[in-house]
Amino acid sequence: xxxxxxxxxxxxxxxxxxxxxxxxxxxxxxxxxxxxxxxxxxxxxxxxxxxxxxxxxxxxxxxxxxxxxxxxxxxxxxxxxxxxxxxxxxxxxxxxxxxxxxxxxxxxxxxxxxxxxxxxxxxxxxxxxxxxxxxxxxxxxxxxxxxxxxxxxxxxxxxxxxxxxxxxxxxxxxxxxxxxxxxxxxxxxxxxxxxxxxxxxxxxxxxxxxxxxxxxxxxxxxxxxxxxxxxxxxxxxxxxxxxxxxxxxxxxxxxxxxxxxxxxxxxxxxxxxxxxxxxxxxxxxxxxxxxxxxxxxxxxxxxxxxxxxxxxxxxxxxxxxxxxxxxxxxxxxxxxxxxxxxxxxxxxxxxxxxxxxxxxxxxxxxxxxxxxxxxxxxxxxxxxxxxxxxxxxxxxxxxxxxxxxxxxxxxxxxxxxxx
Numbered sequence: 001x002x003x004x005x006x007x008x009x010x011x012x013x014x015x016x017x018x019x020x021x022x023x024x025x026x027x028x029x030x031x032x033x034x035x036x037x038x039x040x041x042x043x044x045x046x047x048x049x050x051x052x053x054x055x056x057x058x059x060x061x062x063x064x065x066x067x068x069x070x071x072x073x074x075x076x077x078x079x080x081x082x083x084x085x086x087x088x089x090x091x092x093x094x095x096x097x098x099x100x101x102x103x104x105x106x107x108x109x110x111x112x113x114x115x116x117x118x119x120x121x122x123x124x125x126x127x128x129x130x131x132x133x134x135x136x137x138x139x140x141x142x143x144x145x146x147x148x149x150x151x152x153x154x155x156x157x158x159x160x161x162x163x164x165x166x167x168x169x170x171x172x173x174x175x176x177x178x179x180x181x182x183x184x185x186x187x188x189x190x191x192x193x194x195x196x197x198x199x200x201x202x203x204x205x206x207x208x209x210x211x212x213x214x215x216x217x218x219x220x221x222x223x224x225x226x227x228x229x230x231x232x233x234x235x236x237x238x239x240x241x242x243x244x245x246x247x248x249x250x251x252x253x254x255x256x257x258x259x260x261x262x263x264x265x266x267x268x269x270x271x272x273x274x275x276x277x278x279x280x281x282x283x284x285x286x287x288x289x290x291x292x293x294x295x296x297x298x299x300x301x302x303x304x305x306x307x308x309x310x311x312x313x314x315x316x317x318x319x320x321x322x323x324x325x326x327x328x329x330x331x332x333x334x335x336x337x338x339x340x341x342x343x344x345x346x347x348x349x350x351x352x353x354x355x356x357x358x359x360x361x362x363x364x365x366x367x368x369x370x371x372x373x374x375x376x377x378x379x380x381x382x383x384x385x386x387x388x389x390x391x392x393x394x395x396x397x398x399x400x401x402x403x404x405x406x407x408x409x410x411x412x413x414x415x416x417x418x419x
Contacts, residue, residue, distance in 0.1 A: 007192050010147065011199035013177035014120045018145035020175040022117045026093025029140050032172035033089035036140070037082040039168035040133055043160070044078050050160035051129065058153045066318055070127035070256055071154050077256070081130040084379050084386055085137045094403045095143050109415040116410045117143035119201040122193050124149045124215055126207025128257065129157035134378060135204075135388055136165050136179050142406040147200070149182045149193060151207070158184065194219035204401065206389055209316065209342075224401065227392040228259050229316030230342040231374060234266045234333040234359065239349030241275045243371055245282060247347055250373035252320065259376035259390055260345040263317050265324045266333045277303070283322065291323040313340040330355055334362040341365060344392035344399075345374045366392050366399040 051073040058068050099113040121144050123135045132148050139146040150158035162181035169179055182189050194203045197220045204224045205215035216223050231251070235244045251262045267276065280290055280303050291312070292304030308323040327333045337346050347369040348359040356370045367374070378387055385402040397405045
C-alpha cells in the first residue's frame with residue numbers, strides 16, 4: 001500500500017500546527033520546553049530500556065560498531081539533552097525581534113524585517129536517539145513544527161523519546177501534531193517526505209555522508225546539508241608542536257559524534273623530523289591509528305604501515321584514524337583542503353599572522369580555526385549558541401545549525417494610509 005496519502009496528511013497537520021505554534025507567546029513555548037525536559041528525565045529508565053532493546057537487535061543484525069556507538073544512550077547523554085531543553089526555555093524568544101535593517105524604501109511608510117519561523121522542519125537522522133529531543137527543542141523554541149524520521153537501528157529508542165516529548169507537549173497545551181514521528185520500517189518514506197515541498201519548508205539530514213547524499217539527491221524541498229568528520233589541519237613550519245598536538249587531541253573529545261574531529265593533517269616538507277616523530281609517537285600512545293601518503297610511508301615505515309589511498313582524502317573515518325600528507329606550501333595546502341575536505345571545519349597551526357589571514361580567506365569552509373581546537377559541543381558554555389550540527393553548504397545557511405538557522409525574515413511595510 002502506498003504510504004504517500006498518509007504522509008501527506010501528516011505533513012498537512014504539521015503545517016497547520018506550525019501556524020498556531022508561531023502565534024503563541026514565547027512564554028508558552030518556554031513552558032512547554034521545561035515540561036519536555038522534565039518528562040525526558042522522568043522517563044529516563046523507560047527510554048534506556050528501549051535503547052537496550054535496540055542495542056541487542058543491532059548486534060544481532062551486525063550493525064557497524066560506529067553506528068552502535070552513536071546509538072548507545074547513557075544517563076549522561078539524556079541528561080545533557082534535558083539540560084539543552086532547559087537552556088532553550090530560558091532564552092529570549094527568537095521570533096520576536098524586529099530588525100530595522102536598511103532595505104527598500106516606500107514613500108511615507110516605515111519598512112522593517114520581522115523574524116519568523118520557517119514552518120515545517122523534517123529531521124532525517126541516523127542513530128543518535130537524543131537528537132530528536134534537541135531538534136524538537138530548537139523547533140519549539142523557534143515556533144516550527146517538526147517531523148522526525150529516525151533510522152531502523154534506533155526504532156525503539158526513537159519511539160520512547162518521541163512519545164515522551166509528544167505527551168509533554170500536549171500537557172503544556174501546545175498545538176497537536178507540532179511534533180510527529182514517522183515509522184522507520186518503511187524505507188520509501190524518506191523519499192516521499194523530502195519531496196513534500198508544498199508542506200515541508202526545510203529538510204535536515206544527519207548521519208553518515210551516504211544518508212546526507214541520499215536526501216540531497218532525492219529532495220525537492222530545501223535541504224540543509226550537514227557534515228561529520230574529514231576535517232583538515234595544516235601544520236605550518238612556524239606552528240608549535242604543542243599547539244598542533246593539542247588541536248588534534250582536543251578535537252577528538254567530542255562525544256558521541258566526532259563532528260569536527262581532525263582526521264587529516266597536512267605538513268610542510270620543511271618540518272623538523274624530530275618534531276614530526278614526537279607528534280606521531282604521542283598520537284600512537286593515545287591509541288590513534290596513523291596513515292601516511294606514499295612519501296611518508298616510505299620514509300617512516302615503522303610509523304606508517306598503512307598507506308592512505310586516493311579515496312580516503314575525501315572520506316571521513318569517524319574513528320581514531322588520522323592520515324598525514326606532505327605538501328609544498330600553504331597555497332598547496334589550501335588548494336588540497338578546498339578539493340578534499342568536507343568543508344565545514346578546517347584548521348591551521350601557525351605563528352604567522354600573514355599565514356593566518358591567507359588561510360582564513362582562502363579556505364572555502366564554513367568555519368576555520370587558527371591555533372584553536374575545532375571541538376564540537378551541542379551544549380556549550382552559557383552565552384554560546386545551542387546547535388544541532390554543522391552545515392557545510394553555501395546557500396541558505398552555513399556553519400552552526402542554531403535557532404537562527406530555523407528562522408527567516410518577513411518584509412513589513414507600515415504606512416499611514418495617506419494617498
